[in-house]
Structures are given as C-alpha cells and as structure tokens.
Amino acid sequence: MIGRGPAHLLVAPGLALVAFVFLAPFLLLVAMSFWSQPEGSLLVDTTLTFKNYIRIFSDAYYLRGLGRTLWLSVATVALALVLGFPVAFWIVRRAGRLRRFVTALMLLPMVCGALLPTLGLVNLLSPLGIINGTLKTMGLIDRAIPLLGTQIGILIGLVQAFLPLMVLPLVAVLDRLPPSFEEAAMSLGARPAQVWQRVVLPLAAPGVLAGAVLVFCAALTSFVTPQILGQGKIATFATMTWQQASLVLDWPFASALAMVMLGLMAGLGGLLAVLRRANWAQT
Amino acid sequence: MTAYLTIRDVAKSYGRSTALHCIDMDIARGEFLALLGPSGSGKTTLLRILAGLLDPGRGTLILDGVDMTKTPAWERDIGLVFQNYALFPHMDVRQNVGFGLDMRGIRGAEAERRIDEALETVSMREYGTRRPGELSGGQQQRIAIARAIAIKPRLLLLDEPLSNLDAVLRQSVRIELRELHERTGLTTIMVTHDQVEALTLADRVALMERGEVIQVDRPEDLYNRPASAFAAAFLGSPPANLLPVAPGNAPGTVSISGVVWTPVGQVAQAVAALRGPARLALRPETLRLVAQEVPGAISGRLKAVEYMGGERLAHVELTGADAPAPVVLVRSADALPETGQVVFVLPGAVTGLYDNESGANIAPATAGEY
Known part of the structure; x- marks a missing residue:
C-alpha cells in the first residue's frame, strides 16, 4: 500500500494557493471592513470601528442601493424560475437528441464570461438597437423605449446571464421524476394543473430552491451586468463597492459593503440549512 | 357475451412505424384479461390507450356503453398500477391512497373510511403513516393497488405487476392478485410478458405480436390449441x-x-x-x-x-x-x-x-x- 504522506503532499500546492490568494485576502477584507479612512485622506486608520457599517445602514443612498439590489435579485430569481421551468421540463421530457446541444448552448454564456453577452445586450437594448429599431420599423412606437440605463434593462441582462443557473438544477431534479408519477396522478383524477401543483412542483422543490439560491447569489453580486447595462445610472451593491474601491479608493468602506453582501448570502445559506433540516425531520 | 369494454378498430402509429394494427376486442364485466406478448408487441401501448395516457390514432373505446375514446385520463375512472408503482414519494401511504379521493372531492371521514377499506383489502392497514421509500417492493405494490382501487375504478389496469418482484414474492403476489380479483370483482386487464402469469391469473389471454392480437382465448385453449405457429x-x-x-x-x-x-x-x-x-x-x-x-x-x-x-x-x-x-x-x-x-x-x-x-x-x- 502506498503511504498516505505523499498523497497529502500532492494537495499542498493547491492548499497553499487557496490560503495565499483567497483565505488571506479574505481575512484582510474582514479586518479592513472594521478599519476606517479619515475624510480627505488615503491613509487607513486601523483602530477597529463599526463606522462603515453604521454609514451603510444610516445613509439613504446606500439603503436604497441595498433595496434596489435585493429587489433586482429577487425579480431575477422569479423571472428565471418562470422562464426556466418550462425550458428544464422541455429539456428533460421532449428534447430527445437535441438535449446535449441545448444543454451546451445553455452553458455557453456561462463559460465565455459575462462581458461578451452583456455587450451583445447593449446592442439589443440601446435606443438605436435591434429591439427599438424593430418596434419603430413596425410602427408600434414613435420614441425609443428606454432600456439601457434602466432597472428593466439590468433585469433583462441578469435573467439572461443567470438563467442557466436555474435551469441546470431543475433539469437535475426533473430527470429523477419518472413520467409515471404524472400519469399516475392523472389516472387518479388529477387535471394537468393539479398534477403540477400536487406532484411535479413539490417534487421539483429541491431543484427550485437550489436554482433560486444560485441565481439570487449570482444576481446579488453581479457587477458587469448592472455596470454596463445600467450605464452608471443605476447603483447596485456591486457597482457601489467597485466605485468605493476603485474610484473613491476608500477600501475599508468598500470592504464593509462587500461584507454586507456576504452577510446576506450567509444568512440565506443559514435559512436554507434550517429549512432543509426541517424537511429532513419530516421525511 | 355482452361486452363491458369494447375495443373497436384501435390503431396507433408513431411516424412510419406502426405500434398497433387495428385491435378489436370485447371484455366482459368482471373478467380478468391478460395482454401477453414479447416486448414491442404493443401490449403496453394498448394499455396506455385504455388508460387515456395515449391518444389512439384511430378507433373507438366503449366502456359500459359509453364512448370514452375522447375522455381525458382524469375523467375515465380507471385504476392504473404501474410497473414501477409510481407512488408519490412526498406523500405518506394514506395520502397516496387518498389522492384519487381528494381529486374527487371526497374528504374527511368518508375519505378516511375508504382509505382504511382500500388498505384493508391489501392487508396494509398498519402502514398508513409510512413513506413509500420505507416500504419493500412488495409492500409498495400493494399500496399502488390500494391507491388504484380506492377510487372504485370502472376498470383496473395492471402494467407488468409482478416483474419487479423476486421469484418467491412473485408466486405469493400472483395468488393474492387472483384473490383480490375474486373479492373485488373488478374488470381487470393486465399486461405481461410472462406466460405463467398470464396463464395462471387470467380468465382469458390475448396473445399479441408486432402490434396485433393474434389470439384471444381461455388459457387452456390458448395452450392446447394455439391458432398460429x-x-x-x-x-x-x-x-x-x-x-x-x-x-x-x-x-x-x-x-x-x-x-x-x-x-x-x-x-x-x-x-x-x-x-x-x-x-x-x-x-x-x-x-x-x-x-x-x-x-x-x-x-x-x-x-x-x-x-x-x-x-x-x-x-x-x-x-x-x-x-x-x-x-x-x-x-x-x-x-x-x-x-x-x-x-x-x-x-x-x-x-x-x-x-x-x-x-x-x-x-x-x-x-x-x-
């Protein structure tokens, strides 16, 4: 038998890398969020203080930003669910030989980065873009509908970017749902709507939950989409954090903003763990 | 024989391949009919057409004097027991058995009574609060049967009811199925590829091959005087x-x-x-x-x-x-x-x-x- 020592050593470079480029900066981020930067100065005061957090939760600008980010994320989840469920159902039940192709197509935007698809959306959504152009040509509108630089535009971008995160967990869960469940329900007298409500949706719930969490977290922290499609007019938590870090150069405050986002996600994670445990106890 | 269920000129094809050619059959009230044939013979297709899960390309289905060809599955009152049982994993045994009653608006004490009755019929009364995942294959099958008969179906359809059971269990369930049929008097149609099941259980056996019913006969007649090679x-x-x-x-x-x-x-x-x-x-x-x-x-x-x-x-x-x-x-x-x-x-x-x-x-x- 090969000793365990050498195998452990193989993990070491990876561990070192994670510790060095992720864990250490992360701890620094946590610490920095409790530091402060005196006004008009770029020097950091390392005495621990809640000043940054108090500022976030007392300044209406940041509170509105937080609210806007949350609403955009929740709306993205809802739209992704409504749009993604039929797609996932179609992939599982109807796609047949197209399945691999469609799945690859879904994954493509995820692996080619956020920037290219978002720039494509700029073309689509701009006042002289394809959507407005088509509507004008058809004579349906006189003036371009403002899509770029609005929350609707950002919402379209977020849904487009994160739809696969909803579809893939749904596909995974629907795959394990034999069609005979639906057929059994129908033979017992359930109409199609009742089949969905009583059988398909409850059994797909774990996938819905997983997809919702993934899309929510992705939308909450998304930077490229609100930055480019918002045209600097719509502030979300990610764009505000970037502003503070890169433009204002107030790193302690940027860290605190990042920590708030992290806290939201951790809270969500905790809530889910509790829900899951309750569900476990039930089965 | 006055027919309770009449299958008239029923055919089904998928694109260019024909799954069923022109099926004609009469089934008497209370009869136990087995659809026997190798895989691909169309027996499951015929069962699904009867259940309303599949639209026949052509033909008529008449149940108890009423044309049900166009009746959707959820209005047919036909009990269906699946090969994989298809018990709802998120519901306990009583909820599973009561599902069809709930869909018919039967709730409360009346529903409880009928759930008890159905569970009693399959000797599974004490398992009401279990989840399907906690039951053995044989127990799951009994619950699937209880769920199908709880709605007092006009027709009971069994899709390969014994194929997922081990050899020992198969024997005892076979006897139980026959007893169940005698007790309930339900007109029953069973799909099977196992000739022993068909010959031992059914009053009549319909032998199918390549989408055609080639002989419908009592088991002895089918065995002693096969109509074709x-x-x-x-x-x-x-x-x-x-x-x-x-x-x-x-x-x-x-x-x-x-x-x-x-x-x-x-x-x-x-x-x-x-x-x-x-x-x-x-x-x-x-x-x-x-x-x-x-x-x-x-x-x-x-x-x-x-x-x-x-x-x-x-x-x-x-x-x-x-x-x-x-x-x-x-x-x-x-x-x-x-x-x-x-x-x-x-x-x-x-x-x-x-x-x-x-x-x-x-x-x-x-x-x-x-």
Missing part, C-alpha cells in the same frame, strides 16, 4: 417443437425435413389434413422416448440431456434429415439412455399444424385435445 412457439417452457413437414410420397406418410414418417392413431388423423408444406407443433410433454422402433415413432439420436429437477429435457436430433437436422425437445420423467444413442420419439398428440401459406392451423379441432 407463433403462439405455439411462444407458449410453454420449453415451447412447442415446430417441425417443417410436407406430404410424403406414399399415402399416409409425412416428410419431416426429408425423413419419412408414418404417423398412427389420432396423430395420423390430425396430420391427414396436410396438403402442402406446413409446420407441425408438438409439445415436449406430449412426446415419449422409446428405445425400440414402434409404429408412429420418429427415429433420432440423443444429442443432449438437461436435468431440470424431477424431469429431464432430451434433445433428439432427427436422423437422415436434410441439414440442418431438426432437433426435437422431449420432456421425460424417466431416466434416459446415454447421449449419442439411437432413440425413437413417439408423438402422443398434435398441438397444431400450420400451413406455410396461410399460417392457419389446419389440424381438425378435436385432434389437439388430450
């Missing part, structure tokens, strides 16, 4: 021997693959109808092996013997036949000579004589009885 070769384990035969040169003789055979007695009467090339079906248990040549026997060489516990299966290769020489299987309870010995096969009855051109059984009806 396919039926003869499908039923029985091992199935009937099918020998290529033609009229011999001399009157009263038959050529089996070139071997001249002079049958005697009722076997001779049975093959007297032979006019051209045909296939002769002989069941292994109606054949006897003898050491000396006797009138009516066919000579061969004992090629192999399989001991099957209690009885033996002899493989006899006919001597002097055109290659490849036909091998006749004979079931024998007696000890057999060494392999390689010359033996004689004496037929006791003819199961069928199938004309090569028409495929029909040309042996006279009485000849097959024994």
